[in-house]
Amino acid sequence: xxxxxxxxxxxxxxxxxxxxxxxxxxxxxxxxxxxxxxxxxxxxxxxxxxxxxxxxxxxxxxxxxxxxxxxxxxxxxxxxxxxxxxxxxxxxxxxxxxxxxxxxxxxxxxxxxxxxxxxxxxxxxxxxxxxxxxxxxxxxxxxxxxxxxxxxxxxxxxxxxxxxxxxxxxxxxxxxxxxxxxxxxxxxxxxxxxxxxxxxxxxxxxxxxxxxxxxxxxxxxxxxxxxxxxxxxxxxxxxxxxxxxxxxxxxxxxxxxxxxxxxxxxxxxxxxxxxxxxxxxxxxxxxxxxxxxxxxxxxxxxxxxxxxxxxxxxxxxxxxxxxxxxxxxxxxxxxxxxxxxxxxxxxxxxxxxxxxxx
Numbered sequence: 001x002x003x004x005x006x007x008x009x010x011x012x013x014x015x016x017x018x019x020x021x022x023x024x025x026x027x028x029x030x031x032x033x034x035x036x037x038x039x040x041x042x043x044x045x046x047x048x049x050x051x052x053x054x055x056x057x058x059x060x061x062x063x064x065x066x067x068x069x070x071x072x073x074x075x076x077x078x079x080x081x082x083x084x085x086x087x088x089x090x091x092x093x094x095x096x097x098x099x100x101x102x103x104x105x106x107x108x109x110x111x112x113x114x115x116x117x118x119x120x121x122x123x124x125x126x127x128x129x130x131x132x133x134x135x136x137x138x139x140x141x142x143x144x145x146x147x148x149x150x151x152x153x154x155x156x157x158x159x160x161x162x163x164x165x166x167x168x169x170x171x172x173x174x175x176x177x178x179x180x181x182x183x184x185x186x187x188x189x190x191x192x193x194x195x196x197x198x199x200x201x202x203x204x205x206x207x208x209x210x211x212x213x214x215x216x217x218x219x220x221x222x223x224x225x226x227x228x229x230x231x232x233x234x235x236x237x238x239x240x241x242x243x244x245x246x247x248x249x250x251x252x253x254x255x256x257x258x259x260x261x262x263x264x265x266x267x268x269x270x271x272x273x274x275x276x277x278x279x280x281x282x283x284x285x286x287x288x289x290x291x292x293x294x295x296x297x298x299x300x301x302x303x304x305x306x307x308x309x310x311x312x313x314x315x316x317x318x319x320x321x322x323x324x325x326x327x328x329x330x331x332x333x334x335x336x337x338x339x340x341x342x343x344x345x346x347x348x349x350x351x352x353x354x355x356x357x358x
Contacts, residue, residue: 002193002221009129009157011044011081011102015256017195017222019083019102020247021047023237024060025067033229035074037244041251045081045102046074047224051091052236053108060235068098075101087115089122096126104131105146107163107200111135116146120153129157133197138165138176140184147192159193160185161224162215164201174203174240177211179218186219194219199226199240208242209250216256225250288343292350299351309351315344 006013020038025031025048035046048071052062071082083102086092087109095103103123109115110133123130130150135142143160150158162182164175186194196215198208212223228234228241242250261267302309319340326336 002191005191006044006159006193006221011129012042013044013193013222016042016216016251016254017193018043018251019045019047019195019222019224020227022049022228022234023199023226023241024049024052024235025063025070025084026235028070028073030229031067031070031074032077034227034244035078035080037229038227038247039078039080041244041248043080044222045083046071046078047083047226049236050084051087053087053106054236065094065098068094068100071100072098086119089118092119092122096128100128102129102131104161105133107133107136110143110146111137113142113145113149116149120149120155123150123155124153127155127157129159130155131159131161131193131195133161133163134165134181134185136166138178138181140181140188143181143185144188147189159195159221160189161195161197162201162220163197173201173207173211175201177201177214179214182220183218193221195222195224196220197224199224199237199242203240205231205240205242205246208240209253212250213254216254219259291343292347295347295350296354299354302351303354309348318344 003013003015003017006017011017018041020041020043022030022034031048034048038046048067050062050064050067050071052060054061068084071084074080075082081101083100083104084095085106086095086103087106092103105116105119109119116132132143132146132150135146147158147160160182164173165178165181167176182194182196185192196212198211198215201211202208208225212225215223225247226237226241227244227247228238229244231238231241231243234241299309301307319337322340323333323336327333
């Protein structure tokens with residue numbers, strides 16, 4: 001079990017791995033106040049940003065190495081382990097000098113393999129636990145590659161943090177949850193501990209409990225949550241930080257589901273339902289195969305008349321119609337759009353394959 005791996009690292013994860021603390025270390029008083037409030041909450045380590053990669057200059061970009069001294073004092077006074085984000089070798093060197101217990105690589109850094117490799121090189125010869133946040137885009141291979149670079153440098157205590165992905169679409173969250181990313185990484189790297197950062201997914205404190213519970217339902221090993229003694233006064237990401245009291249209430253309200261059941265009636269009924277899903281999937285694939293047969297006939301007709309593969313008006317008509325039909329079947333618009341876009345992409349591939357003679 002991945003939770004057992006975290007326990008073996010000395011980062012308690014039974015029943016849940018919890019990293020909590022302010023988005024940014026702002027003052028010694030703020031760090032100590034937060035640490036003392038969290039000391040009895042069962043957190044695995046105190047998190048606080050020391051260097052903040054901001055989108056535009058002029059905003060608060062962290063206090064720098066001075067904040068590491070504050071974290072050390074918080075550890076000495078509360079017994080909490082301490083961790084922060086690193087983005088370059090100089091950050092790694094400073095954190096090792098101050099004996100931090102945990103490091104993580106942020107989403108902006110994960111996006112750049114050169115930066116990840118430089119951090120991996122700086123960490124050679126150590127075996128500090130390092131977590132890797134997913135990249136800004138929905139690129140599982142890039143996320144996996146960052147983990148592999150660290151592993152190739154000799155690091156063995158590695159984990160992943162899911163914090164959602166950037167999106168140009170209007171939505172209720174700051175970053176799209178994109179659950180398929182961590183699920184795929186868990187499939188490819190089943191022994192890699194996976195924790196969720198609902199603060200950065202949500203962007204608003206009120207949305208965090210629901211996303212945190214969803215992560216538990218998807219077998220995440222724990223949570224990283226931003227906690228500030230006075231969120232409205234925070235120097236960065238004020239809207240997404242919880243108070244210590246709100247954090248405790250969230251954790252107390254979480255339900256931790258089991259992956260399996262010993263109930264014979266449950267097992268029997270679930271087996272029958274899964275058989276039904278398998279049969280429906282088989283029918284669905286057969287229908288898609290037949291659809292592509294029709295698509296190839298359409299492609300041949302287009303070639304005879306030198307008509308373009310893409311028929312934009314027809315595609316717009318199809319997409320609008322299928323979204324409407326999907327709503328009547330209780331299927332969400334984003335799901336139907338994604339499904340139809342994938343089908344359309346394959347239809348174009350099939351027609352173009354015949355057009356160029358592959």
